[in-house]
Amino acid sequence: xxxxxxxxxxxxxxxxxxxxxxxxxxxxxxxxxxxxxxxxxxxxxxxxxxxxxxxxxxxxxxxxxxxxxxxxxxxxxxxxxxxxxxxxxxxxxxxxxxxxxxxxxxxxxxxxxxxxxxxxxxxxxxxxxxxxxxxxxxxxxxxxxxxxxxxxxxxxxxxxxxxxxxxxxxxxxxxxxxxxxxxxxxxxxxxxxxxxxxxxxxxxxxxxxxxxxxxxxxxxxxxxxxxxx
Numbered sequence: 001x002x003x004x005x006x007x008x009x010x011x012x013x014x015x016x017x018x019x020x021x022x023x024x025x026x027x028x029x030x031x032x033x034x035x036x037x038x039x040x041x042x043x044x045x046x047x048x049x050x051x052x053x054x055x056x057x058x059x060x061x062x063x064x065x066x067x068x069x070x071x072x073x074x075x076x077x078x079x080x081x082x083x084x085x086x087x088x089x090x091x092x093x094x095x096x097x098x099x100x101x102x103x104x105x106x107x108x109x110x111x112x113x114x115x116x117x118x119x120x121x122x123x124x125x126x127x128x129x130x131x132x133x134x135x136x137x138x139x140x141x142x143x144x145x146x147x148x149x150x151x152x153x154x155x156x157x158x159x160x161x162x163x164x165x166x167x168x169x170x171x172x173x174x175x176x177x178x179x180x181x182x183x184x185x186x187x188x189x190x191x192x193x194x195x196x197x198x199x200x201x202x203x204x205x206x207x208x209x210x211x212x213x214x215x216x217x218x219x220x221x222x223x224x225x226x227x228x229x
Contacts, residue, residue: 001068002029003164003196004053009062011048022048023059024219032163035190035197037210037227042202045219047168050200054087054166055079067163084112088157088165092172094149096141102128103137106156113160127155131185147178154185158195165189167199171206183209 011023022045030036040046051057052064055071064071067086096105106124128137131151141149150170157165167186171179187209189195199210207213208227215223
């Protein structure tokens with residue numbers, strides 16, 4: 001069984017007396033350890049698909065199986081537990097708490113998991129070392145560059161050892177040099193640590209880091225191809 005299985009996923013929203021269909025029957029499988037890029041123009045449905053994959057939203061129709069569990073049948077509490085234990089998120093806007101140090105930001109998922117303080121500090125320190133921020137652990141976000149802030153966000157995403165990392169336009173606020181550094185880091189997490197990476201991007205240069213590129217157009221998969229690097 002694949003790590004992720006979507007079967008005929010549809011998502012619609014009520015709008016002015018009718019249903020606006022965003023996803024129109026998405027069927028795909030993603031294996032453990034894959035590095036997948038999801039591409040599409042604005043309004044294509046790629047962010048809606050990411051929200052469903054990340055257990056932030058439920059489909060209107062269809063089935064979603066994540067690591068053997070039918071996601072659409074789970075309660076809000078069960079979905080929150082899956083997000084905390086199996087999924088790490090990295091967003092374009094970093095989503096760090098201001099006036100809070102890098103290490104405290106990285107500790108947050110473990111606070112929700114009720115990990116003891118000493119263990120939280122140990123694991124957060126190790127995660128920040130892995131992303132090259134050993135000397136910036138006690139800096140607040142406004143004392144860090146954009147690339148450094150995104151590294152903190154990545155450390156936070158992996159600190160609970162979640163097997164899946166969802167990255168939504170993670171280089172959108174970064175310059176070219178920082179973008180390359182961040183994508184090299186995702187590649188290392190995938191190749192060396194075996195994390196499954198699912199990346200949403202509209203940039204061809206960023207998508208090329210992935211092993212597989214899925215393109216979404218008007219709520220449907222227009223292509224699903226292996227990337228020959």
